[in-house]
Amino acid sequence: MSEDSSLVSITTRDACVDFPIFDAKSRSLKKTVMGLVGGNIASDTKVPIIEALRDITLDLRHGARVGLVGHNGAGKSTLLRLLSGIYEPTRGQAEVRGRVAPVFDLGVGMDPEVTGLENIVVRGLFLGMTRKQMESRIDDIADFTELGDFLRMPLRTYSTGMRVRLALGVVTSIDPEILLLDEGIGAVDAAFLEKSKKRLSELVERSGLLVFASHSDEFLRELCDTAIWMEHGQIRQHGELEDVLRAYKGDRA
């Protein structure tokens, strides 16, 4: 939480994320208790595990602009959650220093029943801002979203595109130390996208450290200088953006 930017960092060493998959059978107390009493029926009582990430070793410092590439299910989103501290590694270590602003899902923390203005404040609080900070930014956000009087209406009356505008407006107004972006920034009209690109790059410039998962080369080139290629939950390659993109494309072709 220090102002000293040199303290902003993410370090992981051999970090693994294993998900236990409790199906309906093993997720109940009855099964565990009976399993204990009845002795081992090994294959039956053991919880299947999905190894979502394996041996992730990273050292990201202030100023890092990292793109994440990889196929669906390669572990990009899970890696972002590991880096944000949502998942603490099941084995290995991970240490996050700095205020994290994770932008994985634009809609999370939004309440359809309250007005757009209230949602701006709440969403900001969720991203680690204070109420005062958000109130001073409301005008700026309102301008950006071009929603006008609609901001006084409950969120449920908004179209999908309008919600994205609001969410983007809030997200791009904050001052994060660590910014973690998962793509899914679609569903907005082209003119608005141009406008949000500019704000997005300003946001990236303000933030100390960026990790950005995307399938869009164009976006990656705009925001990042290095990249990590994820495959089967492991880091396949970590280096200069162009090198990684070329290798990734080459592999796909």
Add this chain to the structure above:
Amino acid sequence: MTATAAPGVRSWRRAVDDLVGGWGQRQLWGHLGWQDIRQRYRRSVLGPVWISISMAVTAIALGVLYAGLFGNDLSVQLPYILVGFIVWAFISGCISEGSEVFIANEGLIKHLPAPLSVHIYRLVWRQTLFFGHNLVVYAVMLIVFPQDLTWRSLTAIPAFGLLMLNGAWVALLLGIVTTRFRDLTPITQSLVQLLFFLTPIVWIYEDLVNSPNTAIAERARLVEFNPLLHFLEIIRQPMLGHEQHLRHWIVVLVITVVGWALTLYALRRFRSRVSYWV
């Protein structure tokens, strides 16, 4: 976050950090707690006033009913039931909402790296706001049926503090356990319903203990084993200006200490697992 040697995932430090860090986000859970209340009554004309109204209606109806059934004076039965209900609403709210607190917040837990305790503070705060709305009914009752309140009735304030403290550990512990074992949520919720009948809320404990029928008096004594009796009495006795008993306070204090010790242990051990389990 300035530690040189990173504390392990399962250290006490991290468990305490969770509670302290969550407290630091007061603006967030404070706002969310309010929003939860307004949310429930949004688009209704009276809004949160409905909390007070439904409490008043329940207490009056049951007060009249049980005063008739037990042959008690309405001026005794109704305040007893009303205060019992107000406190019970808080206790049962903490327990039954606690049993799904992390499951219900799955989206937030998976998308935002916040301390788990944020959800707990929000829950207890929301229940406290409900309690506050219900106190309005209590104030009206004091006008209609004045009670012998003295300066000793002020013990109701620390008593409520203890209730909040206990509500927090119960919700936190239940939240962790039920996230792992989903069957415990419905079990807990039906247990709470059962406890309502086992706790003297509509029936007056003193009347049964002092019953001329010794068999009934004997049986009524068993309620001392119900921990919720003690939680109820430390606040109901002062609120009704009744004689206060030290034993209730002792039981509650012991439960507070033991409960928090157990919860801190569970938090240390399983805190980092909750986001995997939800």
